[in-house]
Every structure is written in C-alpha cells, then in structure tokens.
Amino acid sequence: MPCGQACKAATFDRGRPGATISLTQPSIVDGMQVHLVIPNNTVIDGAIHGGGQITLDGTQSGMVALVDQGSTVVLRNLQIIGGRANDKDTPAGGIANFGGLFVENVTLVFCTGGYSPEASSTAPTPSSFSTAPFP
Numbered sequence: 590m591p592c593g594q595a596c597k598a599a600t601f602d603r604g605r606p607g608a609t610i611s612l613t614q615p616s617i618v619d620g621m622q623v624h625l626v627i628p629n630n631t632v633i634d635g636a637i638h639g640g641g642q643i644t645l646d647g648t649q650s651g652m653v654a655l656v657d658q659g660s661t662v663v664l665r666n667l668q669i670i671g672g673r674a675n676d677k678d679t680p681a682g683g684i685a686n687f688g689g690l691f692v693e694n695v696t697l698v699f700c701t702g703g704y705s706p707e708a709s710s711t712a713p714t715p716s717s718f719s720t721a722p723f724p
Contacts, residue, residue: 607641615651620678621685622651629660629688635667642694647672652679653700660688664695672700 612624624647627633635643645667647653653672656662664684672682683700684690 607637607644609644609646611646611648612653613648613650615647618655621655622675622679623653623655623685624651625654627654627656627660627662629657629662631660632663632665633667634663634665636665642666642668644668644670646670647682647700649673651675652681652683652685654684656684656686656688656690658687661691662688663691663693665693666695668696668698669700670698672697674702 615622615624616626617623618626625645635645637643643666645653647670649671650673652674653669654664669683672684674680674682679685679702681700681702683697683702
C-alpha cells in the first residue's frame, strides 16, 4: 500500500449488493465547491461484503472529491457519479488531484468538468481507472 501502516481506511459493509451515498451540500474550499476533502494517508475501499460496491453521487451539486497537495490517497472499488464543476474555480466534477492519487477499480460516470454555463446535458461516456493490485 503506498501510504504504509499509518493509513486511515474507510470500508463499507451494508449487507446488500451496492449502496449509493448522495452528497448534496458541497463546502467551499479555496474557492472550489467540493463534497469530500480526503485527508492524507487515507484508503477508501467501496467493496461491500457479499458483492457490489459503494457509489458516491455528487448530485450535480459540486466536485465529489479533492486530493490536496501533499496528500496520498487510495481509492478502490468505487463508482463516482454526478460530480460537476459548477463554477470557474472548481477544476473537476469527479476528482481533483493535487497530491498522490492511486486508483483501483474506480469508475467515473456523468461527472462534468471545465465550467461552462452553456454545458451540454448529453450523457457522457463512463471512464474507468484500474491499476495493478497494491502489495
């Protein structure tokens, strides 16, 4: 694991195949509308015991996640949907990475970046990221 023994971990066991966490009220962080500022040395594993994975839904109300400068973050087994850069100061809809971000089995769907008041509402193509498993 890239961040060693000092990592914080978030794991989920909802007892059902998949769950969605809807994020509806972003905070303003350095002028950006963002739902989750992920702290340094954090692993978020959305795999659910018995199958499925967690979905984080930005509800088109802001960027879903921010990895800040100097932070090392691992995201695994997640689907991130509905992130949106709603203003010129928010650089991404799904994840803005200014630190070290490692992903495994993460899919971004319907996340829009690059603020434009005339942005199209057409359905985007999902993006998937996968890396070799961490030791």
